[in-house]
Amino acid sequence: LCQPSYKMPSHQLLLQLMKRPSLLLQASRGLSAAAAGGTRTVTLIPGDGIGPEISNSVKKIFAAAKVPIVWDEVDVTPVKGPDGQFRIPQKAIDSVNKHGIGLKGPLATPVGKGHRSLNLALRKEFNLYANVRPCRSLEGYPTPYKNVDLVTIRENTEGEYSGIEHIIVDGVVQSIKLITETASRRVAKFAFEFALREGRRKVTAVHKANIMRLSDGLFLKCCREEAHKHPGVEFAEAYLDTVCLNMVQDPTQFDVLVMPNLYGDILSDLCAGLVGGLGVTPSGNIGESGAIFESVHGTAPDIAGKDLANPTALLLSGVMMLRHMQLGEFADRIEKACLDSIGDGRARTKDLGGGATCSQFTDTICSRVA
Amino acid sequence: RSATSVGAIRFACYQARSFCSGGGGLSAAAATATESAGSSGASLQHADQGVEAGGILNAAKYGGRHHVSLIPGDGIGPELMDSVKTIVNVAGSPIDFEEIPLSAERGTDEDMRRAILSIKRNGVGLKGNLETFEGMTSKNVQLRTKLDLFAYVQRCKSIEGVPSRYSDIDILVIRENTEGEYSQLEHFNVPGVVESFKIITEAKSRQIAKFAFDTAIKTRRHRVTAVHKANIMKLSDGLFLDVCRDVARDYPSIEFNDVIVDNCCMQLVARPQQFDIMVLPNLYGNIIGNIAAGLVGGPGVAAGMNIGRKYAVFEAGTRNSGRSIRGKNIANPSALLLTTADMLEYLGDAEDAKKLRNAVLTVLRSGIRTPDLGGSSNTKEVVDAVVQYLLQVRGH
Numbered sequence: 001l002c003q004p005s006y007k008m009p010s011h012q013l014l015l016q017l018m019k020r021p022s023l024l025l026q027a028s029r030g031l032s033a034a035a036a037g038g039t040r041t042v043t044l045i046p047g048d049g050i051g052p053e054i055s056n057s058v059k060k061i062f063a064a065a066k067v068p069i070v071w072d073e074v075d076v077t078p079v080k081g082p083d084g085q086f087r088i089p090q091k092a093i094d095s096v097n098k099h100g101i102g103l104k105g106p107l108a109t110p111v112g113k114g115h116r117s118l119n120l121a122l123r124k125e126f127n128l129y130a131n132v133r134p135c136r137s138l139e140g141y142p143t144p145y146k147n148v149d150l151v152t153i154r155e156n157t158e159g160e161y162s163g164i165e166h167i168i169v170d171g172v173v174q175s176i177k178l179i180t181e182t183a184s185r186r187v188a189k190f191a192f193e194f195a196l197r198e199g200r201r202k203v204t205a206v207h208k209a210n211i212m213r214l215s216d217g218l219f220l221k222c223c224r225e226e227a228h229k230h231p232g233v234e235f236a237e238a239y240l241d242t243v244c245l246n247m248v249q250d251p252t253q254f255d256v257l258v259m260p261n262l263y264g265d266i267l268s269d270l271c272a273g274l275v276g277g278l279g280v281t282p283s284g285n286i287g288e289s290g291a292i293f294e295s296v297h298g299t300a301p302d303i304a305g306k307d308l309a310n311p312t313a314l315l316l317s318g319v320m321m322l323r324h325m326q327l328g329e330f331a332d333r334i335e336k337a338c339l340d341s342i343g344d345g346r347a348r349t350k351d352l353g354g355g356a357t358c359s360q361f362t363d364t365i366c367s368r369v370a
Numbered sequence: 371r372s373a374t375s376v377g378a379i380r381f382a383c384y385q386a387r388s389f390c391s392g393g394g395g396l397s398a399a400a401a402t403a404t405e406s407a408g409s410s411g412a413s414l415q416h417a418d419q420g421v422e423a424g425g426i427l428n429a430a431k432y433g434g435r436h437h438v439s440l441i442p443g444d445g446i447g448p449e450l451m452d453s454v455k456t457i458v459n460v461a462g463s464p465i466d467f468e469e470i471p472l473s474a475e476r477g478t479d480e481d482m483r484r485a486i487l488s489i490k491r492n493g494v495g496l497k498g499n500l501e502t503f504e505g506m507t508s509k510n511v512q513l514r515t516k517l518d519l520f521a522y523v524q525r526c527k528s529i530e531g532v533p534s535r536y537s538d539i540d541i542l543v544i545r546e547n548t549e550g551e552y553s554q555l556e557h558f559n560v561p562g563v564v565e566s567f568k569i570i571t572e573a574k575s576r577q578i579a580k581f582a583f584d585t586a587i588k589t590r591r592h593r594v595t596a597v598h599k600a601n602i603m604k605l606s607d608g609l610f611l612d613v614c615r616d617v618a619r620d621y622p623s624i625e626f627n628d629v630i631v632d633n634c635c636m637q638l639v640a641r642p643q644q645f646d647i648m649v650l651p652n653l654y655g656n657i658i659g660n661i662a663a664g665l666v667g668g669p670g671v672a673a674g675m676n677i678g679r680k681y682a683v684f685e686a687g688t689r690n691s692g693r694s695i696r697g698k699n700i701a702n703p704s705a706l707l708l709t710t711a712d713m714l715e716y717l718g719d720a721e722d723a724k725k726l727r728n729a730v731l732t733v734l735r736s737g738i739r740t741p742d743l744g745g746s747s748n749t750k751e752v753v754d755a756v757v758q759y760l761l762q763v764r765g766h
Contacts, residue, residue: 144535145639160568165605171572175606177551181562208653210502211511214556215566217504241660245688248639248664262599266632266657273636 040325043095044071045292047105049299050309055105057311057362058318061337064366067322067330072099076107076118088121096126100290101325103318106299123156128285128292129183130190131156131264134320135271138280140343141352145274150254152271153194154264155187155219156285161261179215179260184222190286191223191258192230202234203227206243206259206267219260244270272296279351280342282316284324293321307357310349312338315365337368376715376723378588379523379677436717439488439495440467444474445691446701447498453703453753454496454710461729461760463714463722468492474501477509486516495683496713498706499691507554513683515548519676520574521581522547522655524687526662526672531735533744534667541662542647544585545655546578547676552652570606570651572613579617581677582649586624593625593646594618597634597654610651635661663688670702670742671734673709675716684713699748702740704730707756729759 046055055073062069074095078086096102107118122128131154137147164176188205195203205223209216220237227235240263246253247267251274259267272281278297285292295313303309315338322331341347347364348354356364442448458465472485477500489495500509513519522545528537555567582594596614600607611628618626629637631654637644638661650658663672672687686705695701707730715723733755739745740752747755 161602163602165603167605171609173570173606173609175568175570175603177566177568179564179566208656209504210508211552211554212556212566213505213507213554214558215564218562218564241656241688242690244657245660245664245669248661249668262653266635269632270635270639270661273639277636277640 039068039070040101041070041072041099042321043092043099043102043292044073045076045092045102045104045107046073047299048108049106049301049304051105051107051299053305053307053309053358054295054311054314055103057358058103058315060362061315061334061365061369062318065330065334065337065369067327067334076122078118078121088118088125093125096290096292101321102290102292103314103321104292104294105314106295106297108299108301122292123285126285126287126290126292127157128287129155129157130187130286131268132194132284132286132320133268133272133281133296135268135275135281137275138342139339140345141276141280141348143274143276145251148251148271148274150251150271151194151198151200151256152264152268153187153191153256153258154268155183155258155260156264157261158183159261161265177212177215177262179218181218181222184219184260185226188219188223188226188258189229191256192226192233195233195256196230200233200256202236202255204236204238204243204254204257206238206240206257206263208240208263210239216260223258240267243267247271247274276352278313279310280312280316282313282320284317284320291321291324293317293324307359308350309358310351311358311362312342312349312352333369334365337365340368341365376675376712377718377720379585379675380682380716435464435466436494437466437468437492438713438717439485439492440469441472441485441495441497441500442469443472443498443691444501445499445693445696447691449697449699449749450686450701450703450706451496451498453749454706456753457707457726457729457756457760458710460757460764461722461726462764463719463726465714465717467496472500472509474503474506474509477506482509482512486513489513489517489681489683493681494713494717495681496710497683497685499685499689501691501693510689511552511554514676517676517678517681517683518548519678519681519683520546520548520577521677522659522674523585523677524659524663524672524674526659526666526687528666529671529731529734531731531737532667532671532739534665536642536665539642539662539666541642541645542585542589542591543655543659543662544578544582544647544649545659546574546649546651547655548652549574550652568603568606568653570609572609575610575613575651576617579614579649582647583617583621583624586647587621591624591646593627595634595645595648596626596628597631597648597650597658598628599631599654601630607651614649631657634658638662638665660688668742669705670740671704671708673705673712675709675712682713682716684709684716699750700741701749702742703749703753703756704734704740725760725763729756729763732759 044055046052059071072095074092076088076092079089081087134151136149158178158180160177162176162178166174168174191203205220207216207220209220272278281296283294283296295317297313319331319335341364345354347356347361349356349361440451442451455467468488470485470488472481502508524543526539526541528534528539549569549571551568553567553569557565559565586594596611598607598611600611642665648658669688669690674685674687676683686709692701711723711727733752738747738752738755740747
């Protein structure tokens with residue numbers, strides 16, 4: 001919709017916009033971008049540790065591929081406000097709100113400091129309700145698990161991570177898991193729309209409604225209702241423990257998985273482990289009025305500044321972002337260049353068993369993509 | 371590793387028992403009796419004999435035979451329990467089963483009460499999985515909480531002949547079995563909003579931690595790893611972790627470390643051999659237990675035991691009802707047979723346990739396997755093969 005060369009009959013366009021008002025926002029941005037010569041502005045949050053290096057790699061590769069994107073770099077390190085509270089700088093918030101798309105490197109959560117996890121703060125600030133993690137086996141970086149191609153979609157705002165805990169009496173703690181119909185419906189709807197858009201066959205709701213009858217029962221009910229509304233996608237339900245059991249035996253049986261917060265956290269990391277770990281896994285956080293794509297590995301302070309970092313995770317997140325922005329051709333080219341470079345043993349970075357530096361790996365990809 | 375690990379686990383249970391009841395009466399005696407073999411006193415003798423000779427303190431044993439409560443359950447439970455009965459018979463094990471009609475369909479409060487009474491009377495139970503339909507409370511959870519089966523133990527060991535991506539795995543998963551996320555306390559706050567409570571108590575955390583470390587000592591294992599999410603759930607999982615660390619101080623010979631649950635999952639699929647004993651709260655135990663079972667061969671070969679201070683109930687490790695393969699003669703009986711072997715060991719019949727375990731492992735090694743292990747035999751063929759082996763061993 002946002003690409004200037006995209007031709008859609010005007011009545012269809014109008015119908016789409018009426019059905020999905022958020023598209024209007026995106027379309028208007030796209031139109032204004034089109035007016036500016038087809039370039040979109042994207043907020044870039046380099047992050048801490050190896051963040052700046054891998055962000056530079058991504059910028060270089062995108063430039064080599066001539067992606068029509070302009071970067072607006074911001075720093076999200078919290079600043080102390082006039083009331084003494086630590087907050088994300090207003091400049092960063094304004095940037096993401098304006099552009100609607102962000103790419104983020106790893107952030108450090110300092111121990112003992114006065115602010116909460118930054119990742120959590122960003123999530124709350126932009127109401128990023130769905131975390132999407134595609135896990136695909138990398139050709140050229142084999143693990144014991146072959147042909148993995150699944151996507152975990154995790155509800156990102158509530159559930160077990162509501163942070164509501166009490167000490168009832170000495171030695172007894174109660175932790176509250178919150179499940180709401182609104183949030184469950186929203187993530188279920190997204191899961192089905194995502195499946196349709198990406199051409200995926202089946203959505204499986206993962207739950208423990210045999211034990212948590214009301215909470216997971218509510219989540220399941222919402223998933224079932226959305227399944228009815230999207231008959232083009234197959235729907236299945238599975239217990240969390242059965243999914244885990246089957247996942248480590250045969251992960252190829254899974255396609256798209258949608259689940260509440262905690263299960264999603266655990267399962268998405270399990271799936272990342274199947275294909276090679278967090279260093280090669282992309283991730284996207286979808287909100288109602290925007291999306292932030294990020295690498296989910298740590299800041300690796302021990303190798304920061306030494307040109308040893310692996311930019312794959314951030315790059316593949318950038319690829320996810322391009323697809324989200326309907327820049328699929330660029331996405332495909334960059335992804336292929338990246339995967340081919342990993343497949344070429346010499347060009348890989350150290351963590352993947354190769355001997356290349358970050359810059360060398362980046363240059364290899366640039367030469368493949370140009 | 372100790373061959374009589376189940377016996378060791380029972381011992382650890384006695385230790386935990388003495389701790390929990392505050393050291394009163396017979397339980398304290400049991401604990402001290404084990405420490406100093408050959409204690410005096412008539413009242414201590416039974417306890418002494420019980421633990422040292424491997425018998426049971428207060429389970430029914432008439433004429434040298436054990437009574438075991440049998441709950442076939444739903445799905446593939448009934449057909450597999452038939453196999454168990456056949457094999458126990460052939461093996462000549464001194465077990466009499468008291469069958470309890472409890473299932474998803476037949477599950478009134480009275481039925482449940484009778485089941486619990488039976489297990490209390492016999493001290494040991496063998497159960498299949500009871501299905502939970504919509505609107506029902508889980509009967510499995512009810513049984514465990516009412517009998518205070520505070521620990522769920524799964525031994526996940528690589529089995530020769532069973533296809534797996536890894537070798538040399540030997541993980542003991544010790545899961546808190548009665549609280550945590552399974553407290554079943556939920557309500558609608560307002561329409562469309564549900565609150566579900568996860569309860570973590572210091573007492574139960576300490577109980578399971580102590581059980582884990584005692585088991586480590588008795589099975590001659592080296593490391594206990596606590597799995598948690600205390601970075602996010604600071605109070606609840608934080609309490610669990612603090613208590614584990616505290617208990618670890620009493621066992622300086624056992625290494626202790628902790629890992630966050632999502633990282634743990636990644637480590638399990640990358641390098642599972644790094645784990646020894648894992649101690650976890652209820653839900654994470656469910657997840658990690660299933661992952662570990664999947665790593666060594668899947669639900670068909672996984673054995674599990676619910677252990678309490680006074681009672682024990684054995685079941686197939688991953689607790690599946692197998693609804694979709696019911697009546698098709700393709701269910702893998704190995705899991706339940708290995709569980710039965712564990713139960714025999716718990717009851718003090720180490721010889722019979724060893725025979726049965728060997729029989730099952732030999733049959734698995736020989737390639738006679740059900741479809742879940744990539745084989746083409748059916749349930750009956752596997753059972754017959756085990757029977758043949760046992761008959762051979764008996765000299766028939």
